[in-house]
Amino acid sequence: MARTTGSHSDITGPKVRDAALRLFAQNGYAAVSMRAIATEVGVQAGALYNYTPDKQTLLFNLLHDHMEELLEAQRDDITTSPLDRLRDFVDFHIRFHADRPDEVFISYMELRNLTAENFNVVETLRRSYEDRLETILQHGAATGDFVIADTKIATLAVIAMLTGVNTWFRSGGRLSLDQVIAQYWDMVRKAVL
Amino acid sequence: MARTTGSHSDITGPKVRDAALRLFAQNGYAAVSMRAIATEVGVQAGALYNYTPDKQTLLFNLLHDHMEELLEAQRDDITTSPLDRLRDFVDFHIRFHADRPDEVFISYMELRNLTAENFNVVETLRRSYEDRLETILQHGAATGDFVIADTKIATLAVIAMLTGVNTWFRSGGRLSLDQVIAQYWDMVRKAVL
DNA sequence: GTCTATATAGTGATAGAC
C-alpha cells in the first residue's frame, strides 16, 4: 500500500506511452529514437527501460490495446433491423476513430514494423472487427433489406470509406462530426440498398 | 552517340530505382539503408551516388513520377454523361492502382518522409487528381444525374473506397479485377444516386 | 527509479584509387 518515496512509475508510465504514441504518429516508428521519447517524457533514455523491455513492445502495446478498446467499445444490438445495426456501426466507427487519430494512424502505418508474431496478434483482432460488419451485411442481404453482390467486398469497401474520414477530418472545420456522419451514412445506406 | 565501354548507367539507373521502390514498400523508407539498396542492385553503396544525389531524392522521384503518370494516364471524356464519366473514373482508378501496388503503397506511407518542399509538390499533384473526380461529381449534381449532399466529401469517400482495393486485391484470387471493378462501380453508382 | 557511461552496431555521404 505504502508507496516508495520518489516513485513516479504511475505517472511516468503513461507519459512514456503517450510520448511514444505522439512521436510514432508524427515521425514514424523507425524514425523515432528512444532518446527522442525520453526527451519528450523528461527523463534520460536508460530510464525508459523501467517501463518497456524494448521499443518493439512499446509499439505492439499501442496497437494491441487500440484494437482491444475498439472491439470492447463496439456494440451491436441484434434485436434491431439490419439497417439500424448498420447505421449504428457507421456512427460508432467514425466517432471512435475520430476520437483517436494518432492510434488509428499508427495502426495503419506501423503494422509492418511489428515482429511477425506481434503482427499476427493485431491482425487477428482487426479481422474480428471486420467480421462484425460483415455479419450485419450478411444478415441484411439474407433478409432482403440489403442488395449486396459480395458481402466481403462490401465490408472492405465500407470500412475503407469510413476510415478515410481520419485523413481529412479536423474538429472545428467546415463540417461538424455529426454532419460528416450523416453524409457518410447517406452514402453507405444507398450503396447497400 | 558513342558510349563509354563498361558504362552501365542505362541499366544500373533503373535497377537502383526498382530496388528502392521494392525495398521502401516492403520495409519503409526510414528502415531501408543505402547499403541495402546497393546489395539489391549488386553494387557497393558508394556507387549509388552516381544515380541519385541522396536518399531523399530517390524517394521524391518515385512519388513524383507516380503522380505524374497517374495524371497523364487519366482521361475524362466531357462529351459523355456524368454517369459514364464516373464509371470511367472508377474503372481507371482501380485498374491503374492495381497495376502499381508498390508505388501506391509508398505514396501513402512515405509522404511524411518527404522534405516539406518535396511534400508540397507531391501534395499539389494529388489534389489535382482529386479535383478531377470532384469536377465530375459537381457536374452530375448540377444536372440532377447525381444526388450528392457535399461533393467534396463524396470525392474523398469514393477515392478512399476505391484505393482500399489495393490493401487486399491479389491477382489470381477469388475474384478477377473485372469482377471487383463491377462491384465497386455498383456501390459507387448507388451511393451517388 | 533515474542517472551516467558505454558496448556494439548501424547510418548517409564523401574521397580518391583504378
Added chain:
DNA sequence: GTCTATCACTATATAGAC
C-alpha cells in the same frame, strides 16, 4: 562507373552508481 576506406553521427540496449 565502381570500388574500398573512412568520417562523423546516431541507434538500441545494458551495467552499475546513487
